[in-house]
Amino acid sequence: AMACRKVCQMVQRRLASSAAAERLSAAELRSWRSALFSKEQNRQRSLYPRIEKIEVAMQGPGLQGTRLVMNKGVSTPHSCAKHLTEWHVSSAALALVDGELWHLHRPLTRSCILRLLTFKDVDPQLVNQAFWRSCASLLGQVLDDAFKEEYSVELLNVLEVPVSAGAFCCDLVLDPRLDSWSPSEENLRSLTRDAQQLIHKDLPWEPLEVAPPVALEIFSHSRCKQEEVEEIAAHSPNGVVSLYRCGQHVMLSGGPLVARTGLCCQYEVTALHAVGEGQWGLQRRAQGLSLPVNLTVMRNSVLSNSRCHNLCFVLFSLKEFCFMQYVDQDCLLDQNCVSVSMC
Amino acid sequence: LRHILTIKTSTWWDEHLSEDNVSFMRKTVMEEYKQLTTDKLNPLKDEPWPRHEWEENSRRVGLVAVKLGMMPVWTKTGEKHVVTMLQVQDCHVIKYLSKDENDGRSAALIVGAKNVSPFYRSEESMDIFRNAGLPPKQKLTTFNVTNNAIIKPGTPLYAAHFRPGQVVDVTAKTIGKGFQGVMKRWGFSGQPASHGQTKTHRRPGALGPGGDPAKVFKGKKMPGKMGNIYNTAFGLKVWRVNTKYNVLYVNGSVPGHRNCLVKVRDTILPRLLKKNNDPPFPTFFAEGGEELPEDLYAEDMFQPGDSMTF
Numbered sequence: 001a002m003a004c005r006k007v008c009q010m011v012q013r014r015l016a017s018s019a020a021a022e023r024l025s026a027a028e029l030r031s032w033r034s035a036l037f038s039k040e041q042n043r044q045r046s047l048y049p050r051i052e053k054i055e056v057a058m059q060g061p062g063l064q065g066t067r068l069v070m071n072k073g074v075s076t077p078h079s080c081a082k083h084l085t086e087w088h089v090s091s092a093a094l095a096l097v098d099g100e101l102w103h104l105h106r107p108l109t110r111s112c113i114l115r116l117l118t119f120k121d122v123d124p125q126l127v128n129q130a131f132w133r134s135c136a137s138l139l140g141q142v143l144d145d146a147f148k149e150e151y152s153v154e155l156l157n158v159l160e161v162p163v164s165a166g167a168f169c170c171d172l173v174l175d176p177r178l179d180s181w182s183p184s185e186e187n188l189r190s191l192t193r194d195a196q197q198l199i200h201k202d203l204p205w206e207p208l209e210v211a212p213p214v215a216l217e218i219f220s221h222s223r224c225k226q227e228e229v230e231e232i233a234a235h236s237p238n239g240v241v242s243l244y245r246c247g248q249h250v251m252l253s254g255g256p257l258v259a260r261t262g263l264c265c266q267y268e269v270t271a272l273h274a275v276g277e278g279q280w281g282l283q284r285r286a287q288g289l290s291l292p293v294n295l296t297v298m299r300n301s302v303l304s305n306s307r308c309h310n311l312c313f314v315l316f317s318l319k320e321f322c323f324m325q326y327v328d329q330d331c332l333l334d335q336n337c338v339s340v341s342m343c
Numbered sequence: 344l345r346h347i348l349t350i351k352t353s354t355w356w357d358e359h360l361s362e363d364n365v366s367f368m369r370k371t372v373m374e375e376y377k378q379l380t381t382d383k384l385n386p387l388k389d390e391p392w393p394r395h396e397w398e399e400n401s402r403r404v405g406l407v408a409v410k411l412g413m414m415p416v417w418t419k420t421g422e423k424h425v426v427t428m429l430q431v432q433d434c435h436v437i438k439y440l441s442k443d444e445n446d447g448r449s450a451a452l453i454v455g456a457k458n459v460s461p462f463y464r465s466e467e468s469m470d471i472f473r474n475a476g477l478p479p480k481q482k483l484t485t486f487n488v489t490n491n492a493i494i495k496p497g498t499p500l501y502a503a504h505f506r507p508g509q510v511v512d513v514t515a516k517t518i519g520k521g522f523q524g525v526m527k528r529w530g531f532s533g534q535p536a537s538h539g540q541t542k543t544h545r546r547p548g549a550l551g552p553g554g555d556p557a558k559v560f561k562g563k564k565m566p567g568k569m570g571n572i573y574n575t576a577f578g579l580k581v582w583r584v585n586t587k588y589n590v591l592y593v594n595g596s597v598p599g600h601r602n603c604l605v606k607v608r609d610t611i612l613p614r615l616l617k618k619n620n621d622p623p624f625p626t627f628f629a630e631g632g633e634e635l636p637e638d639l640y641a642e643d644m645f646q647p648g649d650s651m652t653f
Contacts, residue, residue, distance in 0.1 A: 148387070193474075
């Protein structure tokens, strides 16, 4: 009777998998979402058939009084930076348009005052936070791609972890068959390698503001993501949901991300552990560390806590030297834990 | 009234299946279970490589270490020997070359040691490291390896790869002495200091036989640049292994200056091969779960605190 039940279950599973022909494989799902994203992007671009000019006033060290004439709905802060110098292009991570945080590749819609933010500003808080958020979404992208085709991976919303906590996190729910699996050192190493390859490709993060129905359609295969979309739409001031695309992967984000993946350097995936049973299954948290490209740290340096406020730091690929603190959802890490010293 | 027989609720699984279906189900059930169990161990797309057992005539990887210095060591019977300390710092397997890519004889593994800064390396050299997901290394060496000893690129190698009692060959670049004369370079005895020698005290003297060949043979030992070439010290016994700091204590002296990178591998001397039976194969994996004590000593080594027997 036991054998019979097992066989029946198996037969059912087979029938179920063959009947659900609309369930796509992971790669197909990714390309389908990316196609929808491109379609929406083209549609939004076609809203400006004639080129209208807007005036952008630049603010920043050495740029007093610079006024650029750009195209409405087409030019982005990135193109404004390209009019200046190559240093502006490579160091700009985020933009402030009329005091509002603006992604570097998001089109400008009106005449405004533009300020380009870099990692070496006097007050890099906003940029650091955006950098942390982008590293977390990169981690999510890597995890989405890393598992075999037969295992389902659900990325949950990215937690807003402050930079001083010492690590960025990404929550995910794996296939229930993997409940008893915990990653080995080698698995973490391969995740790190995938992330570093993504960084080397230097893909830009493309932003898109969409209405909730479009976002719901893009994520129509994942109930969990649809709920997130509804939540974000409810909280946002004008009801739009901001999506980002990196390569082929479309993701949601709670705030602006940095311009491109190449800005991260010395990226490490440090841990992946189970947090507890959540709404969708056993929730796992992946943690990582990364540094911006201009602010890397050499191996033979002793870092102290005081730099924690402005920089996030590193470990030069040897996890034995870093003690990762488990970031709980509502507790902030003790400031003393995050000093890393290397011999 | 006829008795109505109760419906038998228990059936067996192949009661209503045809014979073909029965054999199909039998096969596929076993395959699916096996696949599930293996997949559960590695659900990620790149799986760990299979680890094989040690056999006779299998060659495994070596390490790259840093020469720290030398110190004395005593045996239990009171004899004194000197050992060199070699520390394994950040040793990783970087690339795997199959037999065809390598030289057609055996597969090879490229191993690197000691992380250096990526900012002073060219983009092409960074390619190999990027594929392995490792920071660039100061020294890269190739080890010819049998097919059952290949390791996945990116695995770290530790000093516990060698155990006390094993015998090891160490290769390194010798200290460069510059342009040296024939006495220092080849050990010629030169000429006497006095008794009429005119301007001839450290010269080579005769260059060969004389009239018959009427030439100087190729390879004649003459003055030239000495040192700064790779040299191997064969048959060095490992006295002690420290697993906390990854230090190997290897008998005798080793070519190279202090803090130079040396290549350590199992001996190829035929008489000492049986000392290397059953080593950690293909290498010592730190996440294997076996806890080693901090210091591993060879059997005949005197440990402080032992009683002496005379």
